[in-house]
Amino acid sequence: MALTVTEVEELRNYLIGVMERADHHAGNVHEIALALMGAMIWRKDEDQDIRVMTRDGQAKNVLWVVINSQRYALVYNHSTGAIDMREDGIQGNTLKSFTNATPLSDVRQFFASL
Template identity: 45%
Template sequence: MALQAEDITTLHQYAQGVMTRAEHHANTVGSIALALMGAIIWRADKGTIRIRQSAKGLANMLWLEINGKRYVLGYNHADETIELKDRSQTGSILYTFSNTTPVTDVESIFRAL
């Protein structure tokens, strides 16, 4: 089940969870996650951000639409990267991000979506 993220409170809660989890077991993506959150807020169509919920709260998977096309961002535990996928969590991987990804790449990738 996913929660519609329509306000800063929900996005703040999501960002806190992502950063806390990054500190504990995903230290390869914490910095780039901040850049991705900015890109999400900048480019997402209004009312399209949805965040996966689990029994523990908001999880590391987010759906959004840009220009009417759906994308999914999720953490890949095996590769320790954040993946941007086409349409669904099982969709084609379009890009992968880690702390080694230049922030300028995040901007150009999201600008082109």
């Protein structure tokens, strides 16, 4: 199930949860998560909402965004400790992985190329 993010406060609440989980379990992505959120808002299709995966009423570490009519999933990869951007959905091809070591210029360049 997915929650559609239509209000800034909903997105803020999701981001608070992501940051809390990252601080406890995924310290190598807690900084880049902020940059990715901004990049998604910047590049998302105007007529499309950001969608957040939920399970049992709780937001999870997956969200979807549509950029230039293409759907992408951002997924926390527990094996690599990175946030993967995948084509189409959770099981899609990983286009890029992000950690706190990823330069912000790489984030901008990657999202600009979509």
